[in-house]
Amino acid sequence: MPAAPNRRAVAVILLVPLIVTLSLWAFSWPAARIAPRDxxxxxxxxxxxxxxxxxxxxxxxxxxxxxxxxxxxxxxxxxxxxxxxxxxxxxxxxxxxxxxxxxxxxxxxxxxxxxxxxxxxxxxxxxxxVVAAPGADPRGAALGASLLPLALAGVAAGALVTVMGLRGARAAVTLAGASALVGIAATAIAHSWLGVVTGDWWTEAGVIGLTVLAIASAVGGLAALVGPKGIGAGALLMVLLGNSFSGVTSAPQLLPEPVGLIGQWLPPGAGGSLLRSVAFFDGAAAGGAALTLAAWSAVGLAAVLAGACRRPEPGAPAAPSAARREPALSS
Missing domain, CATH: 3.40.1710.10 (abc type-2 transporter like domain)
Known part of the structure; x- marks a missing residue:
């Protein structure tokens, strides 16, 4: 059996348990240590x-x-x-x-x-x-469960842009357009159908779209700068840490320190806090979370644009080019 396949097999055997261990730590440890902290x-x-x-x-x-x-x-x-x-x-x-x-x-x-x-x-x-949760979601379960699909949508958008070979301004516009449509679709489900958020419809759609854009641009920006392996790094950061440290299902002040603070610096946690503010509190205390999402989006899109100047690695998806016309055959 060739040496290279053997090394790949060993890598898979070691990598899968490592990912499972990290996932259990990221999701189970904060949940098992919930208690008030300041x-x-x-x-x-x-x-x-x-x-x-x-x-x-x-x-x-x-x-x-x-x-x-x-x-x-x-x-x-x-x-x-x-x-x-x-x-x-x-x-x-x-x-x-x-x-x-x-x-x-x-x-x-x-x-x-x-x-x-x-x-x-x-x-x-x-x-x-004083400010009651909506009757359709009195325990906040649906709102908490909505965060993971949004994180996955952002990761998927960043990954697809990379895999399809979109670069520069075209990639940035694609990420922004996809995020806006996700915001509209998600608000139609969460607000109009399920009734789990009850604020201004378009403001909620904007918050969800901005959350997805912050995640998608971070993943796409990492991939544009370091290659396809940036997709994996972005996914681990946004889904494994961002989702589990967000505190959406409880509160940031109930998570172990400094997990709650780190979660609010990442797009999933900031997006969850901002959505609560606009959905139930008329935008109160929304400034910090909005600034966090805007910063992630700006830096991510800047990385996407900067990556267009980077020479693609061998084997990386290339941007589509115009097909060359074959010369006509003469009889």
């Missing part, structure tokens, strides 16, 4: 009861980031602006809890359980969902 929570009301509530949160060192507010109205405004995930409000009838299941159903449930567990036995804690 989770923004509000406490509203006058001292000394509000001070006692704050001290109870602070007993769990590093778990919560406490924001103090004068009254319930200020706490509600902070929730609607995505400054905090929820707030405990001191009233004349006792404490009440304000949550936002649209921001994260997991956090809303966690806060409800934590506040009720710390209250004296037999004390009823009223819970008000």
């Amino acid at each position: 989770l923004p929570v509000g406490v509203a009301g006058a001292a000394p009861v509000a001070d006692q509530l704050q001290s109870r949160f602070e007993q769990r060192e590093g778990a919560f980031e406490i924001h103090r507010y004068a009254d319930e109205a200020a706490a509600r405004a902070a929730i609607e602006d995505r400054v905090v995930y929820g707030a405990v409000v001191v009233t004349g009838k006792g404490p009440q809890l304000l949550t936002a299941s649209a921001a994260s159903p997991v956090v809303a449930q966690l806060l409800t359980e934590a506040v009720k567990a710390s209250a004296p036995a037999g004390t009823a804690i009223p819970v008000t969902d």
